[in-house]
Amino acid sequence: MKIIKKVKTMQKLSDSRRCEGRVIGLVPTMGALHDGHVSLIKKCKAESDVTIVSIFINRLQFGVNEDFSNYPKRFDADKKVALSAGVDYIFAPSEDELYSDVFSSFVDVKGVTDNLCGASRPGHFKGVTTVVAKLFNIIKPHKAYFGEKDYQQLVTIKKMVADLNFDVKIIGGKIVRERDGLAMSSRNVYLKSDERKRAPIIYKSLKESRELFFNGENSSFKIIKNAVNMIESQGFKIDYVKIVDLITLRDVKEIGSPALMAVAAKIGGTRLIDNIILKRKD
Amino acid sequence: MKIIKKVKTMQKLSDSRRCEGRVIGLVPTMGALHDGHVSLIKKCKAESDVTIVSIFINRLQFGVNEDFSNYPKRFDADKKVALSAGVDYIFAPSEDELYSDVFSSFVDVKGVTDNLCGASRPGHFKGVTTVVAKLFNIIKPHKAYFGEKDYQQLVTIKKMVADLNFDVKIIGGKIVRERDGLAMSSRNVYLKSDERKRAPIIYKSLKESRELFFNGENSSFKIIKNAVNMIESQGFKIDYVKIVDLITLRDVKEIGSPALMAVAAKIGGTRLIDNIILKRKD
Numbered sequence: 001m002k003i004i005k006k007v008k009t010m011q012k013l014s015d016s017r018r019c020e021g022r023v024i025g026l027v028p029t030m031g032a033l034h035d036g037h038v039s040l041i042k043k044c045k046a047e048s049d050v051t052i053v054s055i056f057i058n059r060l061q062f063g064v065n066e067d068f069s070n071y072p073k074r075f076d077a078d079k080k081v082a083l084s085a086g087v088d089y090i091f092a093p094s095e096d097e098l099y100s101d102v103f104s105s106f107v108d109v110k111g112v113t114d115n116l117c118g119a120s121r122p123g124h125f126k127g128v129t130t131v132v133a134k135l136f137n138i139i140k141p142h143k144a145y146f147g148e149k150d151y152q153q154l155v156t157i158k159k160m161v162a163d164l165n166f167d168v169k170i171i172g173g174k175i176v177r178e179r180d181g182l183a184m185s186s187r188n189v190y191l192k193s194d195e196r197k198r199a200p201i202i203y204k205s206l207k208e209s210r211e212l213f214f215n216g217e218n219s220s221f222k223i224i225k226n227a228v229n230m231i232e233s234q235g236f237k238i239d240y241v242k243i244v245d246l247i248t249l250r251d252v253k254e255i256g257s258p259a260l261m262a263v264a265a266k267i268g269g270t271r272l273i274d275n276i277i278l279k280r281k282d
Numbered sequence: 283m284k285i286i287k288k289v290k291t292m293q294k295l296s297d298s299r300r301c302e303g304r305v306i307g308l309v310p311t312m313g314a315l316h317d318g319h320v321s322l323i324k325k326c327k328a329e330s331d332v333t334i335v336s337i338f339i340n341r342l343q344f345g346v347n348e349d350f351s352n353y354p355k356r357f358d359a360d361k362k363v364a365l366s367a368g369v370d371y372i373f374a375p376s377e378d379e380l381y382s383d384v385f386s387s388f389v390d391v392k393g394v395t396d397n398l399c400g401a402s403r404p405g406h407f408k409g410v411t412t413v414v415a416k417l418f419n420i421i422k423p424h425k426a427y428f429g430e431k432d433y434q435q436l437v438t439i440k441k442m443v444a445d446l447n448f449d450v451k452i453i454g455g456k457i458v459r460e461r462d463g464l465a466m467s468s469r470n471v472y473l474k475s476d477e478r479k480r481a482p483i484i485y486k487s488l489k490e491s492r493e494l495f496f497n498g499e500n501s502s503f504k505i506i507k508n509a510v511n512m513i514e515s516q517g518f519k520i521d522y523v524k525i526v527d528l529i530t531l532r533d534v535k536e537i538g539s540p541a542l543m544a545v546a547a548k549i550g551g552t553r554l555i556d557n558i559i560l561k562r563k564d
Contacts, residue, residue, distance in 0.1 A: 105445035163387035
């Protein structure tokens with residue numbers, strides 16, 4: 001496994017691998033790698049010849065009052081995780097390598113970013129699409145892998161790729177969970193012991209919502225109300241609980257099939273997100 | 283010479299040319315090719331192995347009251363010009379091939395687009411950078427050529443490429459002029475006979491401005507005032523006459539060296555632009 005820090009080095013290497021006929025797969029991350037990332041890496045390895053993980057904490061996607069400065073940095077541990085997962089290259093540029101002092105170009109996807117986290121975190125997805133566009137231009141992958149926990153991010157990247165003709169196939173990876181159901185996230189390390197014990201309520205509320213849906217309930221309002229009550233009962237402050245169309249991510253009142261139910265909620269200083277697909281069994 | 287209409291066909295062809303070690307040069311155009319385009323094509327041919335001209339009238343860069351629907355369409359004539367200039371491929375997609383009904387992703391360069399045409403034509407450069415990003419992702423050129431008549435466009439594309447890490451070298455081509463000094467433009471065909479006779483005043487005013495500068499005048503105000511009087515005397519309505527920094531494109535009051543003097547002015551329904559570099563002789 002090799003670590004690459006420079007844009008030009010990465011571009012040249014990718015050009016030569018592509019011309020050798022190798023399929024390049026990219027797993028973009030902000031580091032603090034967990035089993036969710038590992039599952040994306042394994043999927044990538046199974047479907048590509050060269051697996052590249054980028055590690056870059058992207059200031060541009062954090063709001064002014066968010067956790068950019070506290071975001072976990074564990075490059076040494078990440079290297080071990082990547083090595084044992086079989087990664088070929090880590091692309092780990094410095095902040096100066098990606099953002100000059102006079103940086104002023106942005107990629108902005110409208111529509112699918114209006115609702116959910118796009119509404120709660122203004123500018124977040126513009127930061128995400130901008131850095132992902134940069135990574136695609138630097139790493140020139142054939143395929144790129146994104147976790148379904150950030151479902152809106154996955155939809156937004158797919159939209160960017162379709163609209164701007166990036167020659168990259170976007171592939172989603174299933175949410176990986178702790179034994180008690182909590183979705184894996186680099187931010188879970190922020191949780192205090194008591195908060196960590198309460199955190200599984202989010203997935204529990206989503207599973208119960210799916211059961212209500214399976215049992216014939218089609219009203220978003222009723223399903224959401226039940227989930228909100230469950231999550232708040234454990235001391236979480238709700239950011240949003242929504243049921244939305246899978247493609248447009250707009251709220252649906254009557255649930256068609258399939259739909260996405262998504263949650264963002266805060267406990268202490270930690271904001272967690274999770275989601276579930278509501279899809280009738282055939 | 284071959285004409286390509288589909289995104290996927292173009293991407294595959296460029297991938298295979300790149301992997302054969304060929305240098306791909308792109309000249310992006312909206313068609314209605316004139317000698318300015320031909321000079322870019324010749325420069326491109328001299329510096330590349332494969333010369334691709336894109337022809338696409340990009341609705342996104344026209345304002346609602348601008349000339350999108352009237353913009354000259356001359357594909358048959360363009361094919362002849364391209365063939366005789368030695369073009370290898372014309373990429374000429376349909377509107378539907380580049381813009382779906384639900385298109386909603388944009389590339390936006392701030393700062394260098396604030397002044398000049400960016401101020402007079404809101405949204406224009408966002409349309410330009412968006413389509414050029416798409417063309418870069420489709421054609422995957424090593425080099426791309428843009429005329430210096432649209433100096434702000436050239437600066438904006440260079441900024442986009444630097445900020446978003448496009449692996450493309452941007453090369454400017456000198457302004458090509460008619461014998462009487464009028465800068466070549468696809469829009470010159472709009473000029474009525476009387477307007478066409480008056481149009482050289484723009485370049486004449488720029489040359490006289492440069493003489494004033496060479497003779498020691500450093501005040502933007504005085505040089506601009508003289509040029510405005512000259513241009514207005516021929517019945518033009520001024521959009522702007524400005525002297526700006528070559529990199530930031532912000533107005534300068536005292537002219538350093540070098541600087542850019544740029545004009546946009548309308549006669550009848552036709553808007554013309556032109557510019558000159560103010561640079562002290564060493």
